[in-house]
Amino acid sequence: MADFVLRMPDVGEGVAEAEIVEWHVKPGDVVREDTVLAAVMTDKATVEIPSPVAGTVTWLAGEIGDSIAVKAPLVRIALEGEAVEPQTAAAPAEAKQAGPLVEPPPVAVAKPASVEKPVASRAEPEPAAKPLASPAVRRRAQEAGIDLRQLRGTGPAGRIIHEDLDLFLSQGAPSTAPAAGLARKTHVEAVKVTGLRRRIADKMALSVSRIPHITYVEEVDVTDLEELRAAMNRERKPDQPKLTVLPFLMRALVRTIAEQPALNATFDDAAGIVSRYSAVHIGIATQTPAGLTVPVVRHAEARGIWDCATELARVAEAARTGSAQRDELSGSTITISSLGALGGIASTPLINHPEVAIIGVNKIVMRPVWDGSQFVPRRMMNLSSSFDHRIIDGWDAATFIQRIKALLETPALIFIDT
Structure with a gap:
């Protein structure tokens, strides 16, 4: 019987293995060339794997949630016209020569x-x-x-x-x-943690276990910023997206980083090397139906307010629909975390390892503020930001946030060329 063994392809540079997040076929299914067999994930990017041949599926390498090494057997297909004996656990001879196959673990079921x-x-x-x-x-x-x-x-x-x-x-x-x-x-329902949720869990555990966080919370008066944002939205062109607070914060970050480049960096603690970047690639923590992802707005230093808003909307939508490319989900140098209207009054955001800083945005609320003679209503927003205390001292973190605060409270300064 002529068999074809499809091996796990190299789905990205430097990737040694990929996690199975979805099977589109089962043993006994007839497939044609280009039929999608499985979806695998690595570094939060999901890749569909098509069949290069026509035939009948006789064996699958594992269950959803299993990690399969690159070049290890993934699917066995009896070529079209050949006798078929479906297998669910026995490894094909070709696979055994290349190394041990991943045996399917017991399926997680509610119990x-x-x-x-x-x-x-x-x-x-x-x-x-x-x-x-x-x-x-x-x-x-x-x-x-x-x-x-x-x-x-x-x-x-x-x-x-x-x-x-x-x-x-x-x-x-x-x-x-x-x-x-x-x-x-x-x-009790037993739910196996797989796919993006497992990636998130691993990332969060890495951040907490490796990075000593210091979190700094400061309130910002965004009354003038909100008035400017509303005016700009009224005047925006049909092809321009509606402005939120984030594009202004992105531009404020760019200006502040120019003064404090140590904040726009990553830290390789194993090698003991801090890499400071001249390019400002801003990660935007985005909630998607599958879980939290961090699409990246690249070269924010070269983008104006409207360009930041346009690119932000594009990469966030790509993340939500699962169409983001690998390079759109990696390479950030500093991250913004915003929970929008649900942002609460304070938070303790976790740093996006291996970065050294994350800026957390809380919701805007109307508060009474003393102006020296009376209480007046002002729109206030807290910034809850975390820093890698191995690299960033508390004084530098506070100075960084105070500079961002000054720019947001006097938004005209964001547009002044230096």
């Missing part, structure tokens, strides 16, 4: 939580089941505030008898019964 050995008088019956009991037992249970569905009857046909009530009460029964229609729930 009930483990419980202690049940006591004879207690039960977890189905919510709709009506327990068997005499009127006298029912009346006594009602007076004691006991839900009979919590008991297992020891009488004929499972009927609950007075002795069952006695034993239940002696074991510390609740004093009141649950409301009608309510029942205890013991189901």
